[in-house]
Amino acid sequence: MRAIEPIPDAMQAAVLHAYDGAPDSLRVETRPVPRPQRGQVLVKMTAAPINPSDLMFLKGLYGVLKPLPVAPGWEGAGRVVATGDDWLSRLLLGKRVACAAPNQHDGTWAEYMLTASARCVPLIDAIDDEAGAMLIVNPLTAWALMDTARRGGHRAFVQTAAASALGRMLLRLSQHFGVEGIHIVRREEQAELLRSMGARYVLNSEAAGFDEQLRETCRQLNATIAFEAVSGMTAAQVLRALPDGGRLVLYGALSESPLMADPRDLIFQRKRVEGFWLTDWLAGRSLLGQLRLARQVQHALGDLLRSEVAGRYPLQEVHRALQDYQASMTAGKRLLVMHEK
Amino acid sequence: MRAIEPIPDAMQAAVLHAYDGAPDSLRVETRPVPRPQRGQVLVKMTAAPINPSDLMFLKGLYGVLKPLPVAPGWEGAGRVVATGDDWLSRLLLGKRVACAAPNQHDGTWAEYMLTASARCVPLIDAIDDEAGAMLIVNPLTAWALMDTARRGGHRAFVQTAAASALGRMLLRLSQHFGVEGIHIVRREEQAELLRSMGARYVLNSEAAGFDEQLRETCRQLNATIAFEAVSGMTAAQVLRALPDGGRLVLYGALSESPLMADPRDLIFQRKRVEGFWLTDWLAGRSLLGQLRLARQVQHALGDLLRSEVAGRYPLQEVHRALQDYQASMTAGKRLLVMHEK
Numbered sequence: 001m002r003a004i005e006p007i008p009d010a011m012q013a014a015v016l017h018a019y020d021g022a023p024d025s026l027r028v029e030t031r032p033v034p035r036p037q038r039g040q041v042l043v044k045m046t047a048a049p050i051n052p053s054d055l056m057f058l059k060g061l062y063g064v065l066k067p068l069p070v071a072p073g074w075e076g077a078g079r080v081v082a083t084g085d086d087w088l089s090r091l092l093l094g095k096r097v098a099c100a101a102p103n104q105h106d107g108t109w110a111e112y113m114l115t116a117s118a119r120c121v122p123l124i125d126a127i128d129d130e131a132g133a134m135l136i137v138n139p140l141t142a143w144a145l146m147d148t149a150r151r152g153g154h155r156a157f158v159q160t161a162a163a164s165a166l167g168r169m170l171l172r173l174s175q176h177f178g179v180e181g182i183h184i185v186r187r188e189e190q191a192e193l194l195r196s197m198g199a200r201y202v203l204n205s206e207a208a209g210f211d212e213q214l215r216e217t218c219r220q221l222n223a224t225i226a227f228e229a230v231s232g233m234t235a236a237q238v239l240r241a242l243p244d245g246g247r248l249v250l251y252g253a254l255s256e257s258p259l260m261a262d263p264r265d266l267i268f269q270r271k272r273v274e275g276f277w278l279t280d281w282l283a284g285r286s287l288l289g290q291l292r293l294a295r296q297v298q299h300a301l302g303d304l305l306r307s308e309v310a311g312r313y314p315l316q317e318v319h320r321a322l323q324d325y326q327a328s329m330t331a332g333k334r335l336l337v338m339h340e341k
Numbered sequence: 342m343r344a345i346e347p348i349p350d351a352m353q354a355a356v357l358h359a360y361d362g363a364p365d366s367l368r369v370e371t372r373p374v375p376r377p378q379r380g381q382v383l384v385k386m387t388a389a390p391i392n393p394s395d396l397m398f399l400k401g402l403y404g405v406l407k408p409l410p411v412a413p414g415w416e417g418a419g420r421v422v423a424t425g426d427d428w429l430s431r432l433l434l435g436k437r438v439a440c441a442a443p444n445q446h447d448g449t450w451a452e453y454m455l456t457a458s459a460r461c462v463p464l465i466d467a468i469d470d471e472a473g474a475m476l477i478v479n480p481l482t483a484w485a486l487m488d489t490a491r492r493g494g495h496r497a498f499v500q501t502a503a504a505s506a507l508g509r510m511l512l513r514l515s516q517h518f519g520v521e522g523i524h525i526v527r528r529e530e531q532a533e534l535l536r537s538m539g540a541r542y543v544l545n546s547e548a549a550g551f552d553e554q555l556r557e558t559c560r561q562l563n564a565t566i567a568f569e570a571v572s573g574m575t576a577a578q579v580l581r582a583l584p585d586g587g588r589l590v591l592y593g594a595l596s597e598s599p600l601m602a603d604p605r606d607l608i609f610q611r612k613r614v615e616g617f618w619l620t621d622w623l624a625g626r627s628l629l630g631q632l633r634l635a636r637q638v639q640h641a642l643g644d645l646l647r648s649e650v651a652g653r654y655p656l657q658e659v660h661r662a663l664q665d666y667q668a669s670m671t672a673g674k675r676l677l678v679m680h681e682k
Contacts, residue, residue, distance in 0.1 A: 063609025231604045253604035260601055263572045263594035266616030268404025273614040275607030 001035055003082035004094050007042065008033055013071040013110030014318045014336075019060025026058065028316055031071070031106070034114040038084040041092050041117050043099050045338040046129035048076030048108035049307075050325045051137050052164070052229075052252060061256055063277070064103050073108030074101050077123065077132035078339070081112075089117040096123045098135035098294075109318065111338050118287070121294040130309065131301050134165075134333060137278070139297050139305035141251065142169035144281045145227050148249065149179055156180040156223035158214070158238055160230045161254060162202070163190035163330045165307050170227065171199055172304040180221050182214070184238070190330055205234070214241040225249065227276075232257030235273070244269045251276040308332035342376055344423035345435050348383065349374055354412040354451030355659045355677075360401025367399065369657055372412070372447070375455040379425040382433050382458050384440050386679040387470035389417030389449035390648075391666045392478050393505070393570075393593055402597055404618070405444050414449030415442050418464065418473035419680070422453075430458040437464045439476040439635075450659065452679050459628070462635040471650065472642050475506075475674060478619070480638050480646035482592065483510035485622045486568050489590065490520055497521040497562035499555070499579055502570040502595055503543070504531035504671045506648050511568065512540055513645040521562050523555070525579070531671055546575070555582040566590065568617075573598030576614070585610045592617040649673035 011033045018025040036042045056062040057072055077098045083089035097120040101107030105114065123132040149157045157174070161167050162183035174181040175198060182201045185191050191202045201217055203210060217223070218241045226238045229252030239248050239261050250259060250273065265271045282290055297305060310332030313321040318336060325334040352374045359366040377383045397403040398413055418439045424430035438461040442448030446455065464473040490498045498515070502508050503524035515522040516539060523542045526532050532543045542558055544551060558564070559582045567579045570593030580589050580602050591600060591614065606612045623631055638646060651673030654662040659677060666675040 061605075063605045236599060250604055250607045253608070258577060258601040259604055259607065260599040261614065263591055263600055263616070264402075264404045266591045266600065266614065267594075267618050268616070270616065270618070270621055272616070273602065273607065275604070275609070275611065275613070277608050277611070280611060 001082055002085065002090060002093055005081055007035070007082055011111035012315055013106065014073070014315060015069045016058060016072050017069050019058070019065065019068070021059040023319055026072070026318065028318060031110065033112045034106075036082050036084045036089065036114060038086050039089060039117055040084045040114055041080045041089050041097075041120060042082040043076075043078040043097060043113045043115065043120070044081045045076050045078040045108055045111060045113055047078075047133040047338065048073045048336045049134045049137075049333045050321060050336070051075070052254060052329070053137060055322075055326070056253070059256070061253070066104060071106035071108075071110045071113075073110070073336075075099070075133065075136045076108030076113070077129040077135070078113075080120065083117070086117075092117055092120055092122065096129060096132065097121060098123060098132040100136050109315065109336055111315070121291075124295070124298050127298050127301055130335060131307070133335065134307045135294075135298065135301060138166045138169060138307060139301060140282070140293070141276075141278050142166050142173055142305060143293070143297055144278060145170060145249070145251065145276065146173040146177060146179070148276070149225055150177060152225060152247070154179070154223070154225040156182065156221035158182045158184065158218060158223050158226040158242070160184045160226075160228050160234055160238060161252065163193055164229070165333060166229075168194070168197065169305050171197060176304055180223070182217050182221065182223055184214070193330070205237070211237060211241065214238070218242055218246075227251060230254045231259045233260055236260040236262055239265050239271055239273065242271055244271070246271045248273045249276050250274070309335055311335070312337050342423055343426065343431060343434055346422055348376070348423055348453075352452035353656055354447065355414070355656060356410045357399060357413050358410050360399070360406065360409070362400040364660055367413070367659065369659060372451065374453045375447075377423050377425045377430065377455060379427050380430060380458055381425045381455055382421045382430050382461060383423040384417075384419040384438060384454045384456065384461070385422045386417050386419040386449060386452060386454055387681075388419075388474040388679065389414045389677045390475045390478075390674045391662060391677070392416070393595060393670070394478060396663075396667070397594070400597070402594070407445060412447035412449075412451040412454075414451070414677075416440070416474065416477045417449030417454070418470040418476070419454070421461065424458070427458075433458055433461055433463065437470060437473065438462060439464060439473040441477050450656065450677055452656070462632075465636070465639050468639050468642055471676060472648070474676065475648045476635075476639065476642060479507045479510060479648060480642060481623070481634070482617075482619050483507050483514055483646060484634070484638055485619060486511060486590070486592065486617065487514040487518060487520070489617070490566055491518060493566060493588070495520070495564070495566040497523065497564035499523045499525065499559060499564050499567035499583070501525045501568070501575055501579060502593065504534055505570070506674060507570075509535070509538065510646050512538060517645055521564070523558050523562065523564055525555070534671070546578070552578060552582065555579070559583055559587075568592060571595045572600045574601055577601040577603055580606050580612055580614065583612055585612070587612045589614045590617050591615070650676055652676070653678050
């Protein structure tokens with residue numbers, strides 16, 4: 001192990017004890033600080049956001065179940081303070097990085113996190129740790145979805161949960177790349193927010209005549225792909241509205257319900273349903289391609305891919321952070337702040 | 342118009358008056374006999390089967406809704422007794438044909454049917470009208486599904502409703518082509534039937550431990566594609582059991598329920614859901630390719646693609662035929678017999 005500063009034996013971490021979504025099951029506790037092996041780095045965490053995928057993880061609804069007890073948190077940023085003895089890890093020593101949690105062990109809601117060197121992205125100077133902490137999950141997903149729409153030759157797309165942090169990024173990217181979007185929200189203030197950002201086609205799914213309006217707008221713009229984050233009946237509604245041959249890409253399940261689809265859409269209208277997971281998408285790219293992408297995305301972080309921060313909380317107040325986030329996701333991200341920079 | 346015999350002005354036909362599935366909505370009535378125009382033929386019907394797609398059509402659940410009142414029936418066989426004045430139609434004059442109904446007008450449950458010349462397949466001598474009446478829907482679909490599995494490089498497949506006429510064809514084709522199948526049925530006598538046909542992997546979805554057994558068998562055989570005809574929760578069960586990257590092809594909805602799917606299968610396991618419709622599949626082939634296919638399939642009709650007939654009914658007794666078919670689809674096809682050959 002190489003280190004740039006003394007590594008303590010113990011740390012504070014939010015620790016999950018049961019996948020039941022009960023507040024009591026998540027407790028801030030003392031945990032040992034692990035030591036990096038070959039191919040690993042120890043990140044002294046600065047900040048970590050709460051994302052929808054974290055909420056799913058707490059309830060056991062995320063696609064990855066880690067052995068309990070475990071620290072949640074899929075992404076964050078900090079400084080690499082110790083590494084294994086291989087060249088790639090050593091290159092990262094002392095660097096500020098955005099980092100993704102490992103699939104088996106403790107995540108980012110802790111003072112230190114051990115992860116694979118390949119799951120870290122060195123931050124450029126223009127990006128501070130707070131923005132860096134929100135580099136991976138939303139910006140890269142938004143980028144990947146836009147890439148999917150453009151490579152597939154789709155001239156327009158539909159998206160649900162359009163007022164989410166990710167949805168707003170997708171809106172800005174679509175404006176930047178000249179791909180038209182149809183943005184579905186559930187409340188009027190969300191619709192106004194998106195319109196104030198210049199969105200031309202915003203539909204409120206709770207308004208009368210929504211189904212008909214969605215179908216008509218899809219037809220008019222030839223929106224042949226949908227990015228769907230709600231699942232349940234929302235997926236069925238959106239699939240129904242797509243023109244013949246339309247493609248629904250599910251990347252979230254905010255409703256926590258099974259996806260539904262009308263058999264007629266699949267059988268007689270050649271529509272299809274697939275999923276999107278950032279991990280798979282990244283795995284399809286070379287290490288060099290991933291690094292190039294990480295730089296591109298960082299340069300857009302201040303602008304197209306920026307996240308609004310609605311609140312900062314010390315790790316001890318993780319429950320308040322979770323409550324505030326669930327009460328209003330549209331207001332912006334909640335960040336857990338572990339160490340001052 | 343050219344004709345080989347006098348064409349009467351009126352005929353008997355089963356006529357549907359409402360898409361509500363009520364017995365009263367289907368009545369045998371007198372209808373005018375239409376006259377063929379350019380590109381059309383008039384078929385004097387010999388026989389027409391009842392298929393699951395007809396049951397869906399009667400309830401308005403099929404992908405195509407025709408203006409009412411209308412004669413149901415998607416396929417059948419008979420002799421071309423009159424044609425329009427174009428060369429393709431004239432070639433068919435006097436020929437015995439298998440024929441598919443038009444998407445807008447009256448179908449095969451009638452003494453005469455007007456359809457496009459391109460929707461007729463001349464029957465070879467070895468195939469009688471009864472077998473020919475069941476040439477299109479099941480045999481071609483089974484052939485197309487097997488083709489899909491083989492072209493996709495799938496070494497094994499799953500199928501639901503495996504004891505249906507189509508399911509049994511798929512079993513025989515899989516034995517012929519050396520592709521392994523996992524056959525899902527709902528009753529023990531169906532399982533025994535398939536085992537007596539030589540099926541090695543037959544699972545009863547009502548038996549204890551079904552989910553686990555299905556998953557384990559899919560893993561063992563690397564069954565990466567499923568042909569699903571039930572929809573609803575059955576689709577979710579099958580999708581769940583497929584290995585990572587598995588593909589579910591929906592070609593029916595016997596449960597009359599929306600397809601359900603676990604978001605985790607789509608998002609984290611790269612599984613996908615699509616539909617199959619014979620009409621689309623055929624449209625992707627040239628006319629010559631379709632004719633070649635029709636000959637291939639006819640040569641297999643006596644053997645791999647044979648249908649068992651469980652009962653023959655005059656058109657007047659269409660209600661009894663429907664009741665018997667719905668009471669036991671596994672027993673075999675019910676044929677409506679319109680004219681003696």
